[in-house]
Amino acid sequence: xxxxxxxxxxxxxxxxxxxxxxxxxxxxxxxxxxxxxxxxxxxxxxxxxxxxxxxxxxxxxxxxxxxxxxxxxxxxxxxxxxxxxxxxxxxxxxxxxxxxxxxxxxxxxxxxxxxxxxxxxxxxxxxxxxxxxxxxxxxxxxxxxxxxxxxxxxxxxxxxxxxxxxxxxxxxxxxxxxxxxxxxxxxxxxxxxxxxxxxxxxxxxxxxxxxxxxxxxx
Amino acid sequence: xxxxxxxxxxxxxxxxxxxxxxxxxxxxxxxxxxxxxxxxxxxxxxxxxxxxxxxxxxxxxxxxxxxxxxxxxxxxxxxxxxxxxxxxxxxxxxxxxxxxxxxxxxxxxxxxxxxxxxxxxxxxxxxxxxxxxxxxxxxxxxxxxxxxxxxxxxxxxxxxxxxxxxxxxxxxxxxxxxxxxxxxxxxxxxxxxxxxxxxxxxxxxxxxxxxxxxxxxxxxxxxxxxxxx
Numbered sequence: 116x117x118x119x120x121x122x123x124x125x126x127x128x129x130x131x132x133x134x135x136x137x138x139x140x141x142x143x144x145x146x147x148x149x150x151x152x153x154x155x156x157x158x159x160x161x162x163x164x165x166x167x168x169x170x171x172x173x174x175x176x177x178x179x180x181x182x183x184x185x186x187x188x189x190x191x192x193x194x195x196x197x198x199x200x201x202x203x204x205x206x207x208x209x210x211x212x213x214x215x216x217x218x219x220x221x222x223x224x225x226x227x228x229x230x231x232x233x234x235x236x237x238x239x240x241x242x243x244x245x246x247x248x249x250x251x252x253x254x255x256x257x258x259x260x261x262x263x264x265x266x267x268x269x270x271x272x273x274x275x276x277x278x279x280x281x282x283x284x285x286x287x288x289x290x291x292x293x294x295x296x297x298x299x300x301x302x303x304x305x306x307x308x309x310x311x312x313x314x315x316x317x318x319x320x321x322x323x324x325x326x327x328x329x330x331x332x333x
Numbered sequence: 334x335x336x337x338x339x340x341x342x343x344x345x346x347x348x349x350x351x352x353x354x355x356x357x358x359x360x361x362x363x364x365x366x367x368x369x370x371x372x373x374x375x376x377x378x379x380x381x382x383x384x385x386x387x388x389x390x391x392x393x394x395x396x397x398x399x400x401x402x403x404x405x406x407x408x409x410x411x412x413x414x415x416x417x418x419x420x421x422x423x424x425x426x427x428x429x430x431x432x433x434x435x436x437x438x439x440x441x442x443x444x445x446x447x448x449x450x451x452x453x454x455x456x457x458x459x460x461x462x463x464x465x466x467x468x469x470x471x472x473x474x475x476x477x478x479x480x481x482x483x484x485x486x487x488x489x490x491x492x493x494x495x496x497x498x499x500x501x502x503x504x505x506x507x508x509x510x511x512x513x514x515x516x517x518x519x520x521x522x523x524x525x526x527x528x529x530x531x532x533x534x535x536x537x538x539x540x541x542x543x544x545x546x547x548x549x550x551x552x553x554x555x556x557x558x559x560x561x562x
Binding site (some may be wrong): 145179180181182190261263264265267268298301302303304305308310314 | 376380383431448455502504507510517518
């Protein structure tokens with residue numbers, strides 16, 4: 116014989132199971148509705164780690180013919196993380212090099228492995244303001260870089276000017292290739308030294324001599 | 334006896350300016366080093382440098398221009414030292430050593446590229462500093478930056494006179510920062526065709542001759558300035 120107490124306990128547990136099953140089914144339906152709603156939304160611009168609305172940034176795009184560097188405004192979704200911001204800036208700059216009709220053509224569309232930040236070394240006196248950006252370029256970018264003093268210098272100046280313009284706390288820039296120190300970018304521009312980012316501004320760009328406009332008569 | 338006193342006084346007055354004159358000219362000239370130009374043809378050996386438009390290696394163009402410029406300068410009575418005369422690999426350290434031992438009055442580092450147009454002139458990216466001894470090897474050029482910019486200006490004028498487009502800039506290129514002499518990197522690029530210009534490749538001998546002649550004219554002008562310093 117089953118006692119009355121056991122019967123009541125069984126009925127309570129059965130009721131609890133039914134309630135829990137109903138609750139889980141409801142949760143599942145809610146999750147499905149959310150997934151369907153997200154799938155129905157237009158696809159957002161996919162940017163690594165992007166978490167905020169597009170921001171106006173300044174890219175410095177070089178021109179090989181007259182060795183000038185021109186500021187170009189772009190709307191780019193920037194991530195919150197500083198390292199990712201620097202990487203997104205440089206990747207967009209390299210994409211501009213790769214774009215059709217580029218004035219500083221390059222055969223790769225991206226080429227930055229990572230950007231690290233270090234504090235400036237403390238000299239005697241007050242602590243130095245700003246930080247050093249260590250840009251780790253990919254070997255494929257170095258291989259695609261046109262060789263020569265002018266094209267290599269313009270690539271470095273454009274990267275430094277872009278970083279400094281959008282992240283003014285970057286005071287110095289050092290370059291690595293595939294995580295290793297390297298003597299030159301593509302046979303000319305020295306990568307063993309640390310560059311002052313402020314030297315790469317538009318005021319420090321190579322200037323065209325008065326003879327520039329002159330042409331050689333054949 | 335009064336005329337004797339006057340005569341002695343006149344002799345004394347003549348002697349004073351002679352004593353005040355500087356050291357004789359021959360000894361001054363002996364102290365001044367000779368006017369030597371160092372030409373550094375970049376790359377060489379296994380380091381081919383840039384691959385230029387028609388497949389020519391940069392090292393061949395720099396050597397060709399170096400030899401041509403050396404001949405042109407020697408014909409004008411200038412003492413020239415080159416860092417290489419053949420397709421040999423020379424380390425940047427040895428290139429700077431050659432130039433610094435020569436106490437050169439001008440150092441021209443020759444490069445070539447496939448991008449841009451005309452001739453690109455570069456001086457060191459180091460900030461100018463006051464002379465000091467001993468001279469730091471890594472930043473030796475800092476003490477010559479002002480003179481390097483003047484030399485660059487001379488070359489700029491000569492190239493403009495030869496109607497060759499010029500681009501000026503500052504760059505960090507080995508071994509420029511180690512050179513203890515007025516130094517300019519001369520990078521020859523193709524001539525892009527314009528309204529009245531025929532496009533010319535960097536290996537075009539006529540184009541190379543125009544550039545070499547302009548560089549030689551600039552060095553001659555620099556020699557005149559150097560003698561007056």
